[in-house]
Amino acid sequence: MTSFKDMEFTGLVPLKDHDPEMFDLIEQEKSRQWRSLELIASENFTSKAVMECLGSPLTNKYSEGLPHARYYGGNEVIDQVEELCQKRALAAYGLDPEKWGVNVQPYSGSPANFAVYTALLRPHDRIMGLDLPSGGHLTHGFYTYSKKEGTRKAVSATSVYFESLPYRVNPETGYIDYEQLDRDAGLFKPALIIAGGSAYPRDWDYAKFREIADANGALLMMDMAHISGLVATGEQKSPFEYCDVVTTTTHKSLRGPRAGMIFFRKDERGFENRINQAVFPALQGGPHEHQIAAVATQLKEVATPEFKVYSQQVKKNAKALADKLASLGYTIASGGTENHLVLWDLKPQNITGSKYEKACDAVCITLNKNCVPGDRSAVTPGGVRIGAPALTTRKMVESDFEQIAEFLHEVLQAALKIQEKSGPKIKDFAAALETDPELQSIKERVNKFATSFPMPGFDVETMKYQDPNGPPASS
Structure with missing residues (x-):
């Protein structure tokens, strides 16, 4: 029997030879993307540089914790990767690092949103987000009702652990009904109001959201996942002047890899520690540093003319x-x-x-x-x-x-x-x-x-x- 030491080393065999079946499927997907018209609003084509980061040896490393405060050794290079991403993220949106911080470890946008809720809310606290049929996102809270079964169903985990009341767009104009939001928030008294959506073709009136939030003692969060690239380049209004917390994905209009980020105000409310601890150890394990490197690489491109x-x-x-x-x-x-x-x-x-x-x-x-x-x-x-x-x-x-x-x-x-x-x-x-x-x-x-x-x-x-x-x- 051949000893382990004498066995052929396979760690350098390319995918084409190592797994022809998977290689063929990837090639089929390349072909599909090339010859199709991709019009899904949440999708984009990222760069070769980003893909090189995603396929790099950074995927090998465990790095629970934050830069210079890890639970494993051997993170001296990883710390630099993550800090570079944080620096570029704040710069992309013109944020003062003395006033704003960012966590770049969320695996995607949905975990980023839930980390904010975990950090800043208590179970069964009240939230208000745009209704799913009005263009909102599942993570902003959504229920359905079955007449046949006579039951209400919480579709997203947000509505399982928190009480959500949606606001809607005006069915005639298609614009957010700020009067309804104002009226209902006055009755519901939410702990958190969420701006942002996944299918809303207009910009957001952050000043109005802030006014309503302040009148009811609510925190204000913006999920800018869809428009983050447009915000970074000034092609949409910036939420940072008015919001307490801003979350985003990194692959839609930002054109990076699939990942998430959470921006938070640095003030006496202590959002930084609460959000960082919600991401890890509360909800996630080791951050995906190959993703974080890819985000950093894309954020360098975002800063270009x-x-x-x-x-x-x-x-x-x-x-x-x-x-x-x-x-x-x-x-x-x-x-x-x-x-x-x-x-x-x-x-x-x-x-x-x-x-x-x-x-x-x-x-x-x-x-x-x-x-x-x-x-x-x-x-x-x-x-x-x-x-x-x-x-x-x-x-x-x-x-x-x-x-x-x-x-x-x-x-x-x-x-x-x-x-x-x-x-x-x-x-x-x-x-x-x-x-x-x-x-x-x-x-x-x-x-x-x-x-x-x-x-x-x-x-x-x-x-x-x-x-x-x-x-x-x-x-």
């Missing part, structure tokens, strides 16, 4: 898309957009967002079903959410987004024809998509259009699958 121009173009492209769809006779929630996303109300066309999402998938356009103003349930949303960050990263400009709007129009018209034949059931509708010749024609043109633009993060010429029409069926 080029990223400012990128953020400006994101807004221009979202507006161009919204304007083109409106010119084609479609209904855009709130009448347009001020940021990176567009909410398209499909109720006038009598098709659900779920069906339209599947029709877009059939032609290599990715977007997501989403509630629009007037919807009551997130299960059967009446529209779709469309975002500009990812394709702007691929160097697309206003005229390209107008062409995308034309593709979206063609897909909708084809989907309506299919729905007439398939009937109301989404299962029958989805089956009919697979053989529709009109959708196949649109798909070929989408693939040709998408592959004419550069692809960040990896070299197309070295991909296993370089056919714009995708990998062979047998792959």
Whole structure:
């Protein structure tokens, strides 16, 4: 029997040889990203430099605790990595390190939010966040009610451990109903009010939020996950003047890796120790230092003039898309957009967002079903959410987004024809998509259009699958 010492060392074998099956799946995903139109508002294409950090030996290291106060040894380099990320994070948003601190260890945005709640609230404290059907996020608190079962269900952990009362957008205008928020906060007396959402196409009135919070003795938090890149470049209002705590993801409009950050005021309330201890040891284990390094690397890019121009173009492209769809006779929630996303109300066309999402998938356009103003349930949303960050990263400009709007129009018209034949059931509708010749024609043109633009993060010429029409069926 071969001894362990004599066994072949496998730690330097590339993935292609070590695990051909996984290598092939990754190559298929590269192909999909390259030949598709990525319009999911929460997605983006990060850089090769960020990916190099994610695939670095930093993934090997345990580093529980904070820089210079770790529970393991061997963190002298890791401490420098994390401190560099903290420094760049504060600089990205123009924050005075004497007045603001930041924890860069959250694995993503949802853990970041829950760490804030754990740090600053007691179980069953009251919170108010934007309602999910109005464009809020699950971590801001959400309940559903089943008439059949006669029960209320807390959908997110936020609503399991805290009492949440949502505020909403005005169903006619699509803008946040600040009067409702003011009135309900006066009755509910929340301990925390949360600004921010995942599907709100307008900017935020932080001064109004602060006024309402102060009138009711509430803390004010902003979850700027979607617009963090736009905030960093001054293309959206800054929440830092008014808020006590600001959380964010790092991969959406910021264009970094998937991770999270928590910014907190440094004052007599002691947020720093409470939030740091909530992240670890209360909720997380060892921080993912390869992620933290990748965030730091992206924050260096965020500070460049080029990223400012990128953020400006994101807004221009979202507006161009919204304007083109409106010119084609479609209904855009709130009448347009001020940021990176567009909410398209499909109720006038009598098709659900779920069906339209599947029709877009059939032609290599990715977007997501989403509630629009007037919807009551997130299960059967009446529209779709469309975002500009990812394709702007691929160097697309206003005229390209107008062409995308034309593709979206063609897909909708084809989907309506299919729905007439398939009937109301989404299962029958989805089956009919697979053989529709009109959708196949649109798909070929989408693939040709998408592959004419550069692809960040990896070299197309070295991909296993370089056919714009995708990998062979047998792959």
